Amino acid sequence: MTAQPMVKAEGVHKSFGPAHILKGIDLEVAEGEVFCLIGPSGSGKSTFLRCINHLEQINAGRLYVDGELVGYRQKGDKLYELKDSEVALKRRDIGMVFQRFNLFPHMTAVENVMEAPVQVKRESKAVARERALKLLDRVGLADKAGNYPSQLSGGQQQRVAIARALAMDPKLMLFDEPTSALDPELVGDVLDVMRGLAEDGMTMIVVTHEMGFAREVGDSLVFMDDGVVVEAGHPRDVLTNPQHDRTKSFLSKVL
Amino acid sequence: MTDKLDKTPGPADAAPEQVPPDIIRAIPVRHYGRWVSAVVVVAVLGALVYAFAQGNVRWATVTDKLFDGSILTGLWHTILISVVSMAVGLILGVLFAVMRLSKNPVTSSVAWLYIWFFRGTPVYVQLLIWFNLALIFPILNLGFYKDYMTAVMTPFLAALLGLGLNEGAYMAEIVRAGIQSVDEGQTEASHALGMTQMQTMRRVVLPQSMRVIIPPTGNEFINMLKTSSLVVAVQYQDLLRSAQDVAATSFAVMEMLFVASIWYLALTSVFSVGQYYLERRFARGSLRSLPPTPLQRIKSNLLSLSHWRR
Ligand SMILES: Nc1ncnc2c1ncn2[C@@H]1O[C@H](COP(=O)(O)OP(=O)(O)OP(=O)(O)O)[C@@H](O)[C@H]1O
Numbered sequence: 001m002t003a004q005p006m007v008k009a010e011g012v013h014k015s016f017g018p019a020h021i022l023k024g025i026d027l028e029v030a031e032g033e034v035f036c037l038i039g040p041s042g043s044g045k046s047t048f049l050r051c052i053n054h055l056e057q058i059n060a061g062r063l064y065v066d067g068e069l070v071g072y073r074q075k076g077d078k079l080y081e082l083k084d085s086e087v088a089l090k091r092r093d094i095g096m097v098f099q100r101f102n103l104f105p106h107m108t109a110v111e112n113v114m115e116a117p118v119q120v121k122r123e124s125k126a127v128a129r130e131r132a133l134k135l136l137d138r139v140g141l142a143d144k145a146g147n148y149p150s151q152l153s154g155g156q157q158q159r160v161a162i163a164r165a166l167a168m169d170p171k172l173m174l175f176d177e178p179t180s181a182l183d184p185e186l187v188g189d190v191l192d193v194m195r196g197l198a199e200d201g202m203t204m205i206v207v208t209h210e211m212g213f214a215r216e217v218g219d220s221l222v223f224m225d226d227g228v229v230v231e232a233g234h235p236r237d238v239l240t241n242p243q244h245d246r247t248k249s250f251l252s253k254v255l
Numbered sequence: 256m257t258d259k260l261d262k263t264p265g266p267a268d269a270a271p272e273q274v275p276p277d278i279i280r281a282i283p284v285r286h287y288g289r290w291v292s293a294v295v296v297v298a299v300l301g302a303l304v305y306a307f308a309q310g311n312v313r314w315a316t317v318t319d320k321l322f323d324g325s326i327l328t329g330l331w332h333t334i335l336i337s338v339v340s341m342a343v344g345l346i347l348g349v350l351f352a353v354m355r356l357s358k359n360p361v362t363s364s365v366a367w368l369y370i371w372f373f374r375g376t377p378v379y380v381q382l383l384i385w386f387n388l389a390l391i392f393p394i395l396n397l398g399f400y401k402d403y404m405t406a407v408m409t410p411f412l413a414a415l416l417g418l419g420l421n422e423g424a425y426m427a428e429i430v431r432a433g434i435q436s437v438d439e440g441q442t443e444a445s446h447a448l449g450m451t452q453m454q455t456m457r458r459v460v461l462p463q464s465m466r467v468i469i470p471p472t473g474n475e476f477i478n479m480l481k482t483s484s485l486v487v488a489v490q491y492q493d494l495l496r497s498a499q500d501v502a503a504t505s506f507a508v509m510e511m512l513f514v515a516s517i518w519y520l521a522l523t524s525v526f527s528v529g530q531y532y533l534e535r536r537f538a539r540g541s542l543r544s545l546p547p548t549p550l551q552r553i554k555s556n557l558l559s560l561s562h563w564r565r
């Protein structure tokens with residue numbers, strides 16, 4: 001056995017009122033792995049991702065990040081909900097990139113990247129700015145540091161958003177369809193940045209419709225449908241030789 | 256036949272113009288309608304000015320009393336009570352807006368009740384209630400502090416409570432609308448970065464809601480400057496009351512009302528300019544380029560006026 005998995009889900013269930021969205025998810029994401037999540041719209045991919053950093057609370061099962069229970073503290077056989085501040089503390093280590101970027105529009109690119117280190121980690125502004133500029137350089141936007149999000153293209157905004165998440169030195173990055181809101185010619189820049197991250201050994205969970213990216217960069221791939229994991233394996237195997245009918249019909253539509 | 260007065264150059268002797276062929280030199284549209292409406296408006300305005308000039312107004316009294324000591328004191332009191340009441344209103348507004356949006360049913364109901372009462376009754380009635388509180392509670396007993404209500408409830412305090420609490424109810428709704436106007440994705444992104452609820456509210460949500468909050472708040476403050484004249488009801492010596500006091504002794508009723516109006520106009524005008532710059536400050540990031548300042552606007556207006564005259 002190798003080290004403990006970065007993310008481990010055991011029978012995770014999630015409902016919104018009467019709507020049962022996640023119906024028992026079991027999976028493991030190893031450290032340094034690029035884990036791709038595909039599936040039809042409404043299958044619960046975003047919901048699962050949001051459970052991992054406790055933007056949603058799971059109803060049943062267990063979810064661990066780096067060996068620690070998400071959202072709860074276990075004492076004996078009882079679970080205690082974590083306080084708001086404790087949840088915030090755990091989220092520091094998990095970066096998240098959204099489909100619609102969600103940059104802070106009242107801050108420039110570099111201010112967006114500095115914000116969490118200054119507010120959450122209490123870094124000095126000078127130190128945070130220097131590091132933010134380095135991160136912007138890493139995503140190829142050194143010359144856009146002073147621009148507001150409204151003055152950036154979609155692809156540039158998403159790369160700033162990635163830099164913003166990286167600024168907290170996360171041990172895990174969650175990507176929720178990071179390129180779905182982008183014009184086709186802007187997708188490549190964002191995927192390049194993600195590829196670079198993968199090469200640097202970042203653990204990443206990527207919800208995506210970019211099958212090419214999944215095949216080239218992904219270490220494992222899970223096909224989700226209707227709140228359950230239908231098929232899992234190496235991306236090459238699942239994408240070229242799917243075993244289940246549901247996987248086959250989904251792939252025939254998107255490939 | 257050559258006429259020396261004919262200045263229009265004929266095609267033959269026209270100097271070859273150095274104009275690229277694709278520059279359009281059209282004759283501008285003549286806006287006759289604008290001319291007519293301008294003349295009508297100016298005429299009405301002139302008639303109005305003439306009427307007031309002919310009216311039985313002692314203009315000398317107006318200019319005389321404009322800087323009268325008691326008027327200036329009243330003016331100061333009006334500014335003071337408006338600013339302090341507005342500050343109280345703002346603080347209460349943010350507080351009750353956050354309470355109203357809280358998941359705790361008790362706090363949100365309390366906020367609802369506050370807004371319901373203070374927005375649902377006239378501010379004049381509220382002022383009178385505070386002023387007459389001594390009728391039902393002759394003695395104020397806070398446990399650590401005890402005194403006659405009439406001694407505690409000064410005109411200033413009655414005015415402050417009346418205006419401030421009323422304003423808080425309106426501001427709460429304005430702030431709530433502002434907070435709700437901020438995209439939920441903003442809160443999520445902030446939480447995902449590890450920011451707490453408080454940090455998210457202070458650093459992400461409130462600054463963005465300012466753009467929605469400031470314009471109606473400016474209106475509220477301008478209203479406050481004028482509504483503060485109601486504090487006459489609680490014996491507070493504001494601008495209007497000072498003007499009326501002078502009027503009572505000098506028999507210049509209209510003149511003193513003009514004096515008060517001039518000062519109210521001055522206050523609201525000065526504030527409107529301030530509001531403009533405040534809005535500009537909080538528009539950062541939401542527009543690709545900031546709107547022009549009033550000075551820049553006047554310049555461009557003058558420019559377009561010169562076009563208009565053609
Ligand atoms: N907060 C919520 N309240 C109620 N229902 C929700 C909520 N969030 C998600 N859902 C529902 O859960 C289901 C799964 O949503 P989810 O966003 O996880 O799907 P997805 O797999 O990410 O789809 P897509 O590819 O379209 O993003 C949807 O039917 C959605 O309507």
Ligand SMILES: [Mg+2]
Pocket residue numbers: 045046047176177
């Ligand atoms: Mg989704």
